[in-house]
Amino acid sequence: MTEEAKNVDIVVGPANHLGYSSFQLGGFEFSRDEYFVHIKWPKGKHVMEIDRFLRAMVRDIGWGFFYGWIFFDDVFGTHNHYGTVDIFAGAYDEGCKAAGIDYLETFTSDSVSKGFETISKNWINEGYDPLNAPMETGSPMGEKTRESDKPLLRNFIAAKRMLGLKGDVAVRSDETGHPINRAFADVPVDNPDIEVEPGFEGQLHAINLFDHIARSDVTWNPSISSATRNSLCCVTSEEHMLPVIHGNDRNEWFFQLSDEIHWKVQDKNTGRPRGIIVMKAGDVCAMPADIRHQGFSPKRSMLMVMENASPDLPELYASGKLAPYPIEF
């Protein structure tokens, strides 16, 4: 893939009558009107709600294209090869493939990242933040007003020590200025009791994780992440629907910490239905490596996700050397 990857700049076209520019990245053309994005490629075109498109695009950039596939909807999305990225249209949709209108082009990650950022900045007006839950932000619809000057992405603040221990540089939940979200008003946020054996003072600490997650102002985006070698753990608050359909290239473990999420699970390559999983507080599941899935959270909920980031996993699953699920019952 890498030798064919295009390292190109996005081409910015003139603004339309609503004030929005159109763009061209390789064989793909993007334009928007008041309600929709219009995507064209050789032999095909597609239309998608602008809200859905922007919520997916901003997360795709922020997650560094994440693991495997990010479907913005059933037709359009990206596939991460960790250094290069495919942008595809219809390449994982049976109908588009049968009609011969499927298309895929490989770029350097940098090209796609910069390109998507350019589109997002031009198309996001002040008052709208695609990382917020739909009920907690303005609308992306209508003509261009003024470009938002809020940062497109949220930066991570790296902790040096356990949160709350003397010398940690992370901002603690009660110092962020973020209030407890309306959906978590009934969540106990008292701090744990810590009893340290003499001689270990200042080395042991504990936090109330619910207190941190309850203050998150973004949805479907990590609030806290920890990395131990290739073992990643992140906690998030989820409301409305996961703005992308994620195609796994490895197993992914979900721990439902509060409330419930309904997961729609499909075959990764065809989109055929594989199942619906309703996860309630306390439920744990392993999403297999050969599926795509989208979550629906009717009320804001808390989810913990664990990923094995070992770089050799996608090939082991793709070649069938590893079964797509973690355990044989």
Ligand SMILES: [Fe+2]
């Ligand atoms: Fe996933």
